[in-house]
Amino acid sequence: MAKLVLAFIVVSAFLLVSAKKLDDVTELQIGVKYKPETCDIQAHKGDKIKVHYRGKLTDGTVFDSSYERGTPFEFTLGGGQVIKGWDQGLLGMCVGEKRKLKIPSKMGYGDRGSPPKIPGGATLIFDTELIAVNGKSANKGADSEL
Known part of the structure; x- marks a missing residue:
C-alpha cells in the first residue's frame, strides 16, 4: 500500500509540474483586449507614459496592482526602467488601449525572480x-496631470 501511495504522489507531482509548464511561455505574447476607435496618441520609445496594471502569476496570484493603489505607474518607455517585457509589450499602444501581456521569465525577473512575491x-x-503619453490623455487632450 505504501508503494501505491508513493507512486501516486510522484505521478501527482509530475502532473503538477507539467501543468505549470503549459502556462509558461518562451516568447512575449501581446493580446489586445480593447482598442479605441481612434488612436490619436500612441506610445513610442522615449515617451513618458502612465500605465495602470495588474500583475499576476500563471496560477492567478496577483503580486502587484496599480489599480488597488489608485495611481498609475509612470516611466520612460524603452529606457530600461522596467522589465523588458513591458518595454517591448507596450510599444505602439494607444492611449485608452488595454493589453494583456504574457511575459516569459527571460523578459521578466529571470531565474532570480523578485522575492518574496515572484518566484x-x-x-x-x-x-x-x-492612461497617458507625455502628459496627454485621451479624454483631456493636452498636458493633463492624471
Whole structure:
C-alpha cells in the first residue's frame, strides 16, 4: 500500500509540474483586449507614459496592482526602467488601449525572480491600460496631470 501511495504522489507531482509548464511561455505574447476607435496618441520609445496594471502569476496570484493603489505607474518607455517585457509589450499602444501581456521569465525577473512575491523562472501576466503619453490623455487632450 505504501508503494501505491508513493507512486501516486510522484505521478501527482509530475502532473503538477507539467501543468505549470503549459502556462509558461518562451516568447512575449501581446493580446489586445480593447482598442479605441481612434488612436490619436500612441506610445513610442522615449515617451513618458502612465500605465495602470495588474500583475499576476500563471496560477492567478496577483503580486502587484496599480489599480488597488489608485495611481498609475509612470516611466520612460524603452529606457530600461522596467522589465523588458513591458518595454517591448507596450510599444505602439494607444492611449485608452488595454493589453494583456504574457511575459516569459527571460523578459521578466529571470531565474532570480523578485522575492518574496515572484518566484524564479516565473512567467508573468499583466493586464495593462495606457492612461497617458507625455502628459496627454485621451479624454483631456493636452498636458493633463492624471
